Amino acid sequence: MRTPLIAGNFKMFKTVPETVAYLIELRALVRDVHGVDIVVAPPFTAIHAAAAVVRDSNIAIGAQNLHWEREGAFTGEVSAPMLFVAGARVVIVGHSERRTLFGETNESVNKKMHAAIVAGLVPIVCIGETLEQRTRHETLAVLDRQIKEGLDGLTGAQLAGIVLAYEPVWAIGTGQNATPAQAGEAHFHIRQRLKQWFGLEASDRCRVLYGGSVKPDNIGTLMAAPDVDGALVGGASLDPKAFLAIIRGAAI
Ligand code: PEP
Secondary structure (H helix, E strand, C coil), X not given: CCCCEEEEECCCCCCHHHHHHHHHHHHHHCCCCCCCEEEEECCHHHHHHHHHHHXXXXXXXXXXXXXXXXXXXXXXXXXXXXXXXXXXXXXXXXXXXXXXXXXXCHHHXXXXXXHHHHXXXXXXXXXXXXXXXXXXXXXXXXXXXXXXXXXXXXXXXXXXXXXXXXXXXHHCCCCXXXXXXXXXXXXXXXXXXXXXXXXXXXXXXXXXXXECCCCCCCHHHHHHXXXXXXXXXXXXXXXXXXXXXXXXXXXX
């Protein structure tokens, strides 16, 4: 049985004081919530302060990106060990906004994922098709390529410890979420491929989240789709009460 995971991606929202105030409130709201793992990924600037607020709680702090080198002349970049020491325990890799706006490729996703694992961070590796690809019936082929190239070199034992997020690009920030049937089809396919390429035991332990306009009123139906182990939540994670409702909706 996989424990559901709800991860909030703040994107480029909230300053340090705003993140701290949010987490003080969320920490109190989720104190008695069990049966679900909770992650909040604020901007880099707030990670250290955020980690201090959630110490000894049931919330873990994530980052939204990383560089694959440990250190070096890479102006503006942040490495996995830096994130770990700042207090992050999770990192989002290959979010579609990074793929479409900042040139992220399956190859860079792969390097970042390996760097995260070496540093002790749990990567949430994002995959998903664009609207054009779905319209051309390429969804499953796109997912295959993202999994094969993005997870290249991963052992079964490592796969068991990472998280995948299926995020159809057309559903992110648009208010248009995949139907449970669309999510279920993609998640079923992803699980089959993981089984085929990494073995039954490892694939059974790897959590696969859904992401794309998840809200308090659709988390229940999405969680009911087979093989959906939680959600990566953007917009709705910015309000602690809405995020709490999503967390409760996923808890077992
Ligand atoms: C995301 O940022 O990963 C996301 C799914 O955003 P939203 O929930 O706003 O669609």
